[in-house]
Amino acid sequence: MAERKPLIAGNWKLNNNHLEAIALVQKLAFSLKDTDFDAAEIAVLPPFTNLRSVQTLVDGDKLRIVYGAQDVSAHEKGAYTGEVSGPMLAKLGCTYALAGHSERREYHREDDALVNQKVKAAFAADLTPILCLGEGLDVRKAGDQVSHTLAQLEGALKDVTAEQAARLVVAYEPVWAIGTGEVATPDDAQEVCGALRGRLGELYSDEAAGTARVIYGGSVKSDNIAGIIGQEDIDGALVGGASLKPDEFAKLARLGR
Ligand code: G3P
Known part of the structure; x- marks a missing residue:
């Protein structure tokens, strides 16, 4: 079976200015050891305005924390006010x-068509897209979570190659679990993550499905990550609220092995 390095990524959402970002990354780096980085890839996803500061800190102090953006434009350049392109993000490391x-x-x-363009724009810039998908509460109550998320996956991967799919990260984030404190049970998360990996195998190859990482997001904390990451098809976590507290995020990243 393919070796997949777990990914623990902190999505800061609309939080922290660039000075606060520097302080948070410094605290995080101080709390984590080399063995933590050997065991898992640990990433932060700050707002666009903080990326340059994070880059300077990571490069200057040779930190092993990696970073990325919370969105990417479907376009490379041009008259798209307010957008930030893949090449701009790649240039920021x-x-x-x-x-x-x-x-x-x-x-x-x-919608899925735009998300598909963004996934392809990220790949074109040599970024790794973290494709987020997941069902709302109504879909979950109807028991349609697997078909719903598989449809989102297929829509987002139109014209994506097998070589690209092998590098993809898919983040299963049930909407009802985001910021609610209501985490999916490990079995519920595995049900969908296993189905997503299975569909990657059908769409591409066992090899691509074996190297793509499928992670879970939705109220992940240090006291529930062990059960989630213990599942066969779950390779890490996309963390919102808990990633804003450096001690908690470091603890969670250590348990994420
Ligand atoms: O992208 C992460 C996210 O949506 C989950 O947020 O606060 O429930 O961990 P949270």
Whole structure:
């Protein structure tokens, strides 16, 4: 079976200015040891305005923390006011870019077609997209979580190659678990994550499905991550609220092994 290094990524959302970002990353780096970084890839996803400061800190202090953006434009350049492109993020040393977070889908009307363009734009810039998907409460109550998330996966991966799919990160984030304190049970998370990996195998190859990482997000904390990461098809976590507290995030990242 393919070796997949776990990914623990902190999505800061709309929190922290660049000075606060520097302080948070410094505290995080101080709390983590080399063995933590050997065991898991530990990433932060700050707002765009903080990326340059994080880059300077990471490069200057040779930190092993990696970083990325919470969104990426579908376009490379041009008249797209307010957007930030993949090449701009790559130039800032970003490793990752989220695509299709449920908050973008809900508040900015992003649909699968746009998310697909963003995934491809990230790959084109040599970034690794973290493709976010997940069902709302109504879908979960109807028991349609697997078909719903598989449809989102297929929509987002149109024209994505097998070589790209093998590098992809898929983040299963059930909307009802985001910021609610209501974490999915390990079995519920595994059900969907296993189905997502299975569909990657059908769409591409066992090899691509074996190297792509599937992570879980939604109220992950240091006291519940062990059960989640213990699942066969879950390779890490996308963490919101708990990633804003450096001690808690470091603790969680250590348990994420
Ligand atoms: O992207 C992470 C996220 O949406 C989960 O947020 O606060 O429930 O960990 P939170």
